Amino acid sequence: xxxxxxxxxxxxxxxxxxxxxxxxxxxxxxxxxxxxxxxxxxxxxxxxxxxxxxxxxxxxxxxxxxxxxxxxxxxxxxxxxxxxxxxxxxxxxxxxxxxxxxxxxxxxxxxxxxxxxxxxxxxxxxxxxxxxxxxxxxxxxxxxxxxxxxxxxxxxxxxxxxxxxxxxxxxxxxxxxxxxxxxxxxxxxxxxxxxxxxxxxxxxxxxxxxxxxxxxxxxxxxxxxxxxxxxxxxxxxxxxxxxxxxxxxxxxxxxxxxxxxxxxxxxxxxxxxxxxxxxxxxxxxxxxxxxxxxxxxxxxxxxxxxxxxxxxxxxxxxxxxxxxxxxxxxxxxxxx
Amino acid sequence: xxxxxxxxxxxxxxxxxxxxxxxxxxxxxxxxxxxxxxxxxxxxxxxxxxxxxxxxxxxxxxxxxxxxxxxxxxxxxxxxxxxxxxxxxxxxxxxxxxxxxxxxxxxxxxxxxxxxxxxxxxxxxxxxxxxxxxxxxxxxxxxxxxxxxxxxxxxxxxxxxxxxxxxxxxxxxxxxxxxxxxxxxxxxxxxxxxxxxxxxxxxxxxxxxxxxxxxxxxxxxxxxxxxxxxxxxxxxxxxxxxxxxxxxxxxxxxxxxxxxxxxxxxxxxxxxxxxxxxxxxxxxxxxxxxxxxxxxxxxxxxxxx
Numbered sequence: 227x228x229x230x231x232x233x234x235x236x237x238x239x240x241x242x243x244x245x246x247x248x249x250x251x252x253x254x255x256x257x258x259x260x261x262x263x264x265x266x267x268x269x270x271x272x273x274x275x276x277x278x279x280x281x282x283x284x285x286x287x288x289x290x291x292x293x294x295x296x297x298x299x300x301x302x303x304x305x306x307x308x309x310x311x312x313x314x315x316x317x318x319x320x321x322x323x324x325x326x327x328x329x330x331x332x333x334x335x336x337x338x339x340x341x342x343x344x345x346x347x348x349x350x351x352x353x354x355x356x357x358x359x360x361x362x363x364x365x366x367x368x369x370x371x372x373x374x375x376x377x378x379x380x381x382x383x384x385x386x387x388x389x390x391x392x393x394x395x396x397x398x399x400x401x402x403x404x405x406x407x408x409x410x411x412x413x414x415x416x417x418x419x420x421x422x423x424x425x426x427x428x429x430x431x432x433x434x435x436x437x438x439x440x441x442x443x444x445x446x447x448x449x450x451x452x453x454x455x456x457x458x459x460x461x462x463x464x465x466x467x468x469x470x471x472x473x474x475x476x477x478x479x480x481x482x483x484x485x486x487x488x489x490x491x492x493x494x495x496x497x498x499x500x501x502x503x504x505x506x507x508x509x510x511x512x513x514x515x516x517x518x519x520x521x522x523x524x525x526x527x528x529x530x531x532x533x534x535x536x537x538x539x540x541x542x543x544x545x546x547x548x549x550x551x552x553x554x555x556x557x558x559x560x561x562x
Numbered sequence: 563x564x565x566x567x568x569x570x571x572x573x574x575x576x577x578x579x580x581x582x583x584x585x586x587x588x589x590x591x592x593x594x595x596x597x598x599x600x601x602x603x604x605x606x607x608x609x610x611x612x613x614x615x616x617x618x619x620x621x622x623x624x625x626x627x628x629x630x631x632x633x634x635x636x637x638x639x640x641x642x643x644x645x646x647x648x649x650x651x652x653x654x655x656x657x658x659x660x661x662x663x664x665x666x667x668x669x670x671x672x673x674x675x676x677x678x679x680x681x682x683x684x685x686x687x688x689x690x691x692x693x694x695x696x697x698x699x700x701x702x703x704x705x706x707x708x709x710x711x712x713x714x715x716x717x718x719x720x721x722x723x724x725x726x727x728x729x730x731x732x733x734x735x736x737x738x739x740x741x742x743x744x745x746x747x748x749x750x751x752x753x754x755x756x757x758x759x760x761x762x763x764x765x766x767x768x769x770x771x772x773x774x775x776x777x778x779x780x781x782x783x784x785x786x787x788x789x790x791x792x793x794x795x796x797x798x799x800x801x802x803x804x805x806x807x808x809x810x811x812x813x814x815x816x817x818x819x820x821x822x823x824x825x826x827x828x829x830x831x832x833x834x835x836x837x838x839x840x841x842x843x844x845x846x847x848x849x850x851x852x853x854x855x856x857x858x859x860x861x862x863x864x865x866x867x
Contacts, residue, residue, distance in 0.1 A: 289771055323773035330771075335764040338783050340861050350772045385862045401772065 236307070237264035238441050239288075239409055244301035244311075246280075246287050255512050257283045258465045260301070262539065263458075265409065265441050272456030272473070273445045274488070278509050280465040281445045282331075285413045288443070289328055290318050306408065324354040327402040331414040333394035337386040343370075343397055344382030350404045369400040373430060392423035396430065403434055410435075411443045416451065428455060449492060453477055461485050464510055464520035467539050471546035479556050481548040484521045519549070527552045570854055574847055581843040585836055586629055590622075598830050599642070633840065639833035643826065648833035652819060652841050658728055659818030662807055665734055666741035667800075674746050675792065678753020679785070685758060693750060701747035705806055709740040709813040726815040737814040744806040745799050752795050756788040763787070789860050797853035801846050 243260040258280040265271045275281050286292050287299050290310060303310040305326060310318065327350075330336035338346060347369055348362040357365060363382065370378035373396040386394055395415065402410055412431065416424035432455060435442055444455055452459055452473065459476045461469040461484065469482040480486045487505040507524035510516060519537050522528040531551050539549040543556065589595075595616055596609050613619055617628050632638070638648040677697070681690040716736060717725040724733050760766065761784055769783045808820035815821065819838055826834040858864045 286767075291767055291770055319773045319775060321773070322771055328768075328771040330764060330768060332764055336768045338765045338769070338787065339863065340786055341783070342862075349769075349774065353773055387863050398768070401768075 236304075238267045238306060239265040239443070240302075240304040241288070242302040242304070244284065244287060244303060245299070246283050246292065247298045247300075248296055249298065250296075253513070254298070256465060257297075257512060258287065258462075261460075261462070261465075261467045262301075263460045263467065263470060265443060265458075267408070268435075268439045268441055269457045270435065270442045270444055270455055272452035272459045273443055273462065274447065274449065274452055274459060275462035276447060276509055278464075278512070279462040281447075281462055282413055283465075284462070285328065285411045285443070285445055288411055289322060289326065290315075291328075320354070323350040323407070324405045325407050326409050326411070327405070327407045329395075329398055329402045329410060329412040329415045332418050333391055333398050334418065336398055337394055339386055341385075342382065343384050343386065343389070347382075347397070347401050347404060350401065354405045365404070366400075369404055370397070372403070372434065373397070373400045375400075391419055392426065395419060395423075395427055399427075399430065399434070403438065403440070406438055407440060409441045409443065411445070413445045414447070415444075416448075417446075431455075449477075449488060461488070464515060465512060466520060466536075466549065468521065468550070469548045470539060471543075475543070475546050479543075479546075479554075481542045481546065481553040481556070482521075482550045483525045483527050483552075483554060485548075486554050487524075519551075527554075566858055567855065570851055574851070577847050578840070578843060581839065582630060582633060585839050586626055589832060589836065592830075592832075595832070598832060633836075638837040638840075641826075641834045642831045643829055643834070648831075648837040649841075651834060652822065652837040655817060655819045655822050656841065658816060659807060659811070659820060661734065662737055662741060662811065662816055662818055663803060665738035666745070666807075666810075667803060669738060669742040670746040670749055671796070673742075674749020675753050677746075677750040679757055679780070681750065681754040682757035682761065683780070690754075694754070697747035697750040700743050701751075703743070705740055705744045706809050706813060708743055709736070709810060712736050712740060713813075726813075728817050737810050737816050740813070741803065741806050741810045744810075745803055748795065748799065749792070753788065753792055756791045757784060760784045760787040786860060790857060793853055793857050793860065797850045800849040800853075804842055804846060 241264070242262050244258060244262070245260055246257045247254045248257055261280070261284060263271060263273075273281050273284060283292070287297070288303055288310070290299070290313075292299065299311055301311060305321070308321075310321065310326075313321070337343075344363060344366050347366040348357075348359075351357045351362040351365050352359075355362075366382055367378040370381055375381055375393060375396050381389075381397075386397070389397065395418075399415075415431065416427050419427060428451065431442070434440070442455075444451065446452060456473050459469070459471065459473055460467050461476070461482065463484050469476060469480065469485045471481075476485060477489065480489055484505075490503045491505065493502055505524055510520055510523065516523055516533065518531070518533040518535055519525070519528070522532040525532065527550075529552060535551075537549045537551050539547045542548045542550075542553050595618065596604075596612055599612060599616075600608055617625055620628070636649055640646060641648045641651050644651050677693045681693050684690050713725050713736065716723045723736055727733055766779060766783060769779045774782070804820075807818065808824055810816065811818045811820035812824055819842060823835060823838040823842075825831075826838065
């Protein structure tokens with residue numbers, strides 16, 4: 227671990243040029259291409275994008291959960307001073323679930339159906355903290371209470387099929403926070419839940435985040451979740467980061483036309499809007515990306531240069547980056 | 563849990579009743595018992611006496627009830643070959659058959675499961691290719707042929723093992739290997755398929771994200787989940803194994819129920835056949851009950867259903 231003085235200054239997680247290529251047969255597909263972002267200690271980064279934009283692959287790559295047989299990871303993932311990409315698997319195992327843990331999208335399938343809730347929560351406690359059977363069980367009950375599950379003692383002996391979707395997601399969260407990690411990667415943690423449960427789970431996550439001082443990478447396609455939850459946003463499109471800034475900047479003055487388009491898609495129920503706005507066209511296939519900016523075919527501001535050269539994610543304002551040759555003007559306000 | 567066992571127990575008499583019905587029909591269909599029990603030169607008086615003793619003058623339904631009553635009392639009639647009551651003669655052979663079945667099943671389960679796990683872990687690589695190929699080759703090999711081949715190699719040519727009969731542990735090796743080979747490939751293949759299916763489940767990624775090692779993940783999360791299809795399959799295989807034991811016991815002159823049954827069928831020793839069928843059926847039913855219990859212990863979702 228790093229000396230305290232240094233660790234205050236550096237971000238907890240610093241991702242530089244993270245690239246993931248999948249091999250399938252002879253072809254390789256670049257699922258994420260030179261993605262960079264920072265997550266300061268105790269802060270929340272929102273990773274936003276459509277399906278296929280590389281959000282989940284980014285999450286799995288950070289945790290090194292992609293099979294090395296299929297995926298090739300390049301770049302640097304500096305977490306608490308160590309580069310996770312270069313870490314031997316044995317050491318990576320001691321990071322996973324201990325300092326860096328993950329909440330999955332599907333609470334129905336992300337729990338082992340034939341292991342009791344208690345055993346599944348005790349696992350990381352016994353593995354990483356070396357707790358005995360009894361101590362781990364006590365701690366597991368405390369964790370269930372922390373995630374607001376009623377009658378935690380009784381729940382320990384129950385099985386996933388005896389709990390509702392929202393309850394299961396609470397169990398998944400309890401498992402993720404068991405060892406009080408410094409960073410949690412939440413991969414669309416509320417997508418599979420109904421709307422009221424979504425709100426409860428988000429409230430719970432925010433509460434835990436402030437109580438435990440964890441940093442969170444919140445992966446979502448829901449801009450509302452980001453607006454409420456995140457400090458910083460990274461917008462992804464076709465495996466590349468296209469805009470990165472503080473939440474108020476991205477929502478107040480989006481600079482990348484894609485971000486602007488996404489924000490316009492949010493229905494405005496107060497105004498007199500009578501049609502839902504969308505972005506014309508579809509996300510290009512990763513196996514067949516256009517030569518220049520991946521968004522150019524759908525972009526109303528695209529010019530010839532956009533179709534030839536891939537724009538880098540460059541500063542367009544202090545602490546605001548966008549990968550666009552012809553960004554939206556700063557003054558332009560898009561009311562979410 | 564007790565409730566579940568009780569519910570399962572209700573099925574035993576029902577299954578057994580069906581077996582007895584089938585046996586009764588077959589017994590009556592194979593010819594007049596008088597011709598079977600008496601020698602061809604019997605007098606009409608002898609025939610009448612036997613007809614009365616066997617209640618053959620009664621309506622068929624009454625005969626069936628009398629047959630059920632006798633069977634429930636454990637009275638299957640006297641063996642034509644041995645003279646004494648049929649059931650004890652069958653139970654005498656039970657030990658030998660159970661020994662053979664246990665040895666074969668043990669070998670098939672252990673090797674099958676470990677082989678299947680190895681295939682799944684090294685999927686599409688050399689170990690998988692080797693084991694799967696051997697399994698498929700073994701599956702296509704008839705067990706009477708394999709048995710004779712093993713006798714030729716290990717008993718006749720190499721003289722390492724006895725050719726037949728039951729005695730010390732050495733006698734058990736060849737018949738057990740033959741019978742195990744009959745079901746082992748299926749265990750390899752079903753374990754492989756089942757493991758691969760579970761390995762793709764999201765909760766396996768969850769386990770890895772907790773920091774579990776590959777081996778721990780494999781044996782604490784993947785294998786218990788893969789066990790259900792393997793156990794269900796085991797229930798089905800017990801029946802096949804018993805059928806296979808008839809062939810194996812005959813090849814190796816193993817003094818078990820299988821060989822006794824085959825011999826008795828040729829001798830038209832109806833009481834022995836009947837007693838043997840009941841014992842074998844009961845064995846298969848009990849084996850399936852045990853499998854169901856194991857399933858419900860392994861998977862909490864089954865206890866409710």
